[in-house]
Each structure stands twice: as structure tokens, then as C-alpha cells.
Amino acid sequence: MIDAFILRALAAGIGVALVTAALGCFVVWRRMAYFGDSLSHSALLGIALGLLAGVGINAGILIVCSVFALLLVWLQHQHILATDTLLGILAHSALSVGMVVISLMEFPNFDLHSYLFGDILTVQRSDLMWIYGGGFFVIGVILWQWTSLTLMTISEELAQAEGVNTFVANLILMMMMTVVVAASVRIVGILLVSSLLIIPAATARQWARSPETMALTAAVFGVLAVILGILASAYFDTPSGPSIVSAAALAFFVTLGIQTTRGRTQHTGLD
Amino acid sequence: MSTDLIKADQLTVIRNRRRILDNVSLRIGERDFVTIIGPNGAGKSMLLKCILGLYKPDAGEIHRRKGLRTAYVPQELNAAATMPLTVRRFLSLRMQIKRDKLNSVAEQYGIAEVLDKPLQILSGGERQRVLMTRALLKEPDLLVLDEPAQNLDISGQLAFYRLVENIYRERQLSILMVSHDLHLVMASTQQVICLYHHVCCTGTPHVVSQDPEFVSLFGKDLADMMATYRHSHDHQHGPVDHITGHLHHGHD
Numbered sequence: 001m002i003d004a005f006i007l008r009a010l011a012a013g014i015g016v017a018l019v020t021a022a023l024g025c026f027v028v029w030r031r032m033a034y035f036g037d038s039l040s041h042s043a044l045l046g047i048a049l050g051l052l053a054g055v056g057i058n059a060g061i062l063i064v065c066s067v068f069a070l071l072l073v074w075l076q077h078q079h080i081l082a083t084d085t086l087l088g089i090l091a092h093s094a095l096s097v098g099m100v101v102i103s104l105m106e107f108p109n110f111d112l113h114s115y116l117f118g119d120i121l122t123v124q125r126s127d128l129m130w131i132y133g134g135g136f137f138v139i140g141v142i143l144w145q146w147t148s149l150t151l152m153t154i155s156e157e158l159a160q161a162e163g164v165n166t167f168v169a170n171l172i173l174m175m176m177m178t179v180v181v182a183a184s185v186r187i188v189g190i191l192l193v194s195s196l197l198i199i200p201a202a203t204a205r206q207w208a209r210s211p212e213t214m215a216l217t218a219a220v221f222g223v224l225a226v227i228l229g230i231l232a233s234a235y236f237d238t239p240s241g242p243s244i245v246s247a248a249a250l251a252f253f254v255t256l257g258i259q260t261t262r263g264r265t266q267h268t269g270l271d
Numbered sequence: 272m273s274t275d276l277i278k279a280d281q282l283t284v285i286r287n288r289r290r291i292l293d294n295v296s297l298r299i300g301e302r303d304f305v306t307i308i309g310p311n312g313a314g315k316s317m318l319l320k321c322i323l324g325l326y327k328p329d330a331g332e333i334h335r336r337k338g339l340r341t342a343y344v345p346q347e348l349n350a351a352a353t354m355p356l357t358v359r360r361f362l363s364l365r366m367q368i369k370r371d372k373l374n375s376v377a378e379q380y381g382i383a384e385v386l387d388k389p390l391q392i393l394s395g396g397e398r399q400r401v402l403m404t405r406a407l408l409k410e411p412d413l414l415v416l417d418e419p420a421q422n423l424d425i426s427g428q429l430a431f432y433r434l435v436e437n438i439y440r441e442r443q444l445s446i447l448m449v450s451h452d453l454h455l456v457m458a459s460t461q462q463v464i465c466l467y468h469h470v471c472c473t474g475t476p477h478v479v480s481q482d483p484e485f486v487s488l489f490g491k492d493l494a495d496m497m498a499t500y501r502h503s504h505d506h507q508h509g510p511v512d513h514i515t516g517h518l519h520h521g522h523d
Binding site: 025028029078103147148151153154155156157158160162204205208209211213214248 | 287323325341342343345346347348349353354355357360361364366389400415417430464
């Protein structure tokens with residue numbers, strides 16, 4: 001009764017939701033949301049160059065986003081401009097150059113819309129390999145570095161003093177995000193990748209009492225949003241990315257409503 | 272026969288063509304209590320980084336006693352804004368500590384009642400005590416503190432320095448502390464190092480506070496610093512003026 005492409009999309013989406021949950025917590029804790037957004041914008045250039053070079057869009061995204069992250073780190077060390085300015089410059093120039101390349105090349109059967117917002121019809125077996133291969137790698141690295149990354153989030157100086165190489169740890173987080181962007185582009189699209197990192201984690205924050213339960217809760221909300229979004233996308237023929245993000249946003253606001261009326265919204269430190 | 276815990280020889284750090292540290296030497300022996308004082312941007316944190324082995328100086332040498340255990344108390348937690356984390360979990364992060372030991376240590380440093388509370392809801396003073404507890408759980412030979420009372424109000428500062436003093440008395444360790452609050456650490460510290468990229472003067476607090484170089488080099492800067500302090504902490508006005516005056520007039 002359920003078509004094969006929907007099952008494929010569900011498998012892909014659930015994989016994406018699990019990876020983004022683990023990484024998304026660090027994005028929320030370390031205020032990397034804007035970085036994630038910028039990184040995924042630069043993915044359009046990766047798509048263009050990947051198609052142009054014939055290596056496929058996933059590899060193209062991985063390469064361009066890695067270059068983006070390294071360029072950012074290098075520019076940050078020049079201390080010329082603030083990070084958000086640098087991100088704005090890098091993200092929008094990569095997006096623009098990508099768009100220019102795509103317009104010039106006139107790729108056959110190129111549907112920009114599906115790359116921007118995701119399209120479950122485009123999910124192929126090779127994407128599942130990217131998602132589950134990349135996903136296991138990312139989750140493995142994060143679990144391996146979990147306590148170091150957690151300590152670093154609480155105090156960078158303290159982590160350094162206790163022997164954590166925070167420079168490397170930051171770089172690892174950035175690289176993990178490039179993998180996630182490359183893996184999830186088919187499902188959520190480059191414009192909405194970062195919301196799948198942020199929204200489930202932000203929803204989970206309101207229920208969780210420990211970093212670990214926050215990551216697990218984020219995974220639950222992420223998977224629910226993906227299932228709901230993909231089924232809605234198949235049924236109503238809506239783009240999958242926005243459908244998933246709408247479902248995630250719904251969970252966020254319902255949670256917010258519940259926690260506020262209960263009057264036990266935890267102090268988030270964001271006041 | 273006691274060997275130095277730390278012996279730093281003529282450390283020089285150059286960054287962006289500026290000499291952050293210029294020929295700074297210092298030694299910390301067993302049971303020493305050394306306080307570094309200096310205006311903002313004087314290279315105090317850089318000196319700590321070099322001593323902790325986090326930054327390699329461009330010139331100079333640092334000798335650490337073999338097997339030296341250091342522990343570090345930072346100025347502030349990153350408020351850990353959005354991470355749900357209890358004090359208990361924070362204290363055992365990257366450390367293997369038995370539950371009983373954690374409880375008894377928490378009791379000892381007056382954080383037993385906040386042990387299962389989220390880190391974010393603690394007061395500044397409680398948070399610093401938690402950081403101190405974490406550092407002491409490592410059973411260090413050398414405790415390094417970087418402006419530990421910077422973000423506390425006056426009574427919090429007093430209480431915190433009293434705690435530092437007690438720890439110094441009761442435990443077999445040395446302390447290296449960066450602090451602006453010379454007047455508050457006067458009683459416990461043995462040696463003060465005035466740093467402004469180079470070591471301006473050094474000695475017992477009493478000697479240093481009367482050193483003309485201290486007054487001429489730090490008098491105005493300290494006053495400025497205290498003024499900044501007052502503006503950023505709008506809930507404590509009177510006492511700060513008192514302290515500024517205090518510092519200027521020295522101690523006798």
C-alpha cells in the first residue's frame with residue numbers, strides 16, 4: 001500500500017533525524033545556528049560543482065562545505081572581521097556563485113526547487129548509503145568526543161586546562177556538520193537543513209534534565225517530524241523539507257505551550 | 272629538599288608584533304601563594320596559559336616538576352546557557368568519582384544542597400564554589416585561579432577569598448592566582464607579582480603596595496579598572512569607591 005519511494009524516503013528521513021539530533025544539541029548549546037545555516041547555503045555551490053565535475057552532488061557538497069569551514073576558521077584567525085560578518089560574506093557569495101554556475105550550465109532535468117526544499121521523489125539508494133554511512137560516522141565521532149565536547153561547551157578554558165584540544169574539537173564539529181548537510185540535502189533541502197538541527201534540539205531542551213536525554217529526546221522529536229512530514233508530503237504533494245520543518249515547529253510550539261502553562265519552563269539562560 | 276613546582280625563565284610572547292609577555296620570570300615553590308596583579312590586557316591570562324602548558328612562548332623556558340598535578344579555576348562558566356546539566360554531572364564529567372566521595376566533598380565546600388540542581392540556576396558564588404570543588408577533586412599540587420571572584424559582588428568576593436585562604440591553610444598545595452582584589456588577598460598571599468607585559472615589581476603585598484613603581488604604574492589603571500567594574504555591576508556602588516580609595520592609599 002505504501003509505495004517503495006515513500007519507504008525509501010522514510011528510511012532516509014529517519015536516518016537524517018537521528019544524526020541531526022545528536023549534532024543539533026551542540027549547535028544549540030554552542031550557538032552555531034548561524035554557522036549551520038551559512039554552511040548549508042554554500043552547499044548550492046557544491047551541488048553545481050558536483051554536477052559539473054560529475055562526482056555527484058553529495059561529494060560536491062562535502063568538498064565545498066569543508067572548504068567553506070576551513071576558510072572560515074582561517075579568516076577568524078585573521079581577526080579582521082566579526083564571525084557573523086564573515087559567515088554572511090561566505091554563505092551568500094557561495095550561494096550566488098553556485099546559482100550563477102547553475103544558470104550558465106543549464107543542467108538537464110535540473111530542478112532547483114527540489115535542491116532548495118527537498119523532494120522525496122529524488123531519494124535514491126545511493127542517498128541512503130550516504131545518510132547511513134555518514135550518519136554512523138558522525139554519531140560515532142560525537143559519542144567518542146562526547147564528554148570533551150560537553151566540557152568545552154561549559155567552559156572552553158576549563159576544557160583546555162584539562163587537556164582538551166578545543167581547536168581540533170571545534171573543527172571536528174564543523175566537519176560533522178558538513179557531512180550532515182551533504183547527507184540530508186535530498187530530504188530537507190539546503191535551505192532548511194539547519195532547522196532540522198535546531199528545532200528538535202530546542203524542543204527537547206524543554207523536557208530534558210541532562211545532555212544525553214536532550215539528545216535522545218531530540219531524536220524522538222526529529223523522527224516524529226520526519227515521519228509526519230514525509231507522509232504529508234506524499235499525501236498532499238508538498239515539498240518534503242517544509243513539511244518536515246512545519247511538523248517539527250508544531251512540536252516545538254506545543255511543547256512551549258505545555259511547559260509555559262505548567263509554569264515549570266526551565267531557566268534557559270537566554271533571558 | 273623542596274623543588275620548585277614551576278620555574279619559568281624569561282618568557283616572551285609576541286602576538287601581532289606586540290610583546291604580550293616580555294622576559295617574565297617566576298617561580299612557584301611548595302606551599303607558595305602567588306598572586307599576579309595587573310591592568311586588563313597586561314598579559315596575565317597569557318602567563319597562566321604558558322604556565323599551564325596551553326601556549327608555547329616564543330622565547331624562554333618553563334620547567335614543571337615531574338608529575339605535577341595542576342587544576343584550574345576559570346573566571347566564569349559559559350553560563351552553560353542551554354545545556355541541561357546538574358552540578359553532580361558537571362563535577363563528574365571526564366572524571367571517575369565515587370558517589371560517596373562526591374557527596375562528602377560537596378558537603379565540605381558547601382554545595383551539597385545544589386548538587387542535583389541545574390548549573391544555570393546557581394548564584395555566582397555557588398558557581399565559583401562548584402568550580403573550586405571540581406578543581407580540588409583533582410587533588411592538585413598547584414591550584415591556578417584566573418580572576419575567580421571577578422563576577423561576584425563584594426560579600427561574595429569576601430566569602431570566596433576566605434574559602435581560598437582556608438583551602439590554602441588546610442591542604443598541601445600551592446596557589447597561583449590572578450586577582451585585581453589585592454586588598455582582599457593581602458592577608459593570605461605571600462608574594463605579589465605586578466605584571467604589565469614585564470614584571471614591574473614583586474614581593475610581599477606590603478612591600479609591593481608601597482612600591483613607587485606600583486603606585487605610578489598601577490594606581491591610575493587600577494582606579495580605571497575599578498570604575499569599569501562599578502559600571503558593569505550596577506548593584507554595588509558604595510563599597511567600590513571605598514575600595515578604590517583603599518588601593519590608592521596603600522596599606523600599612
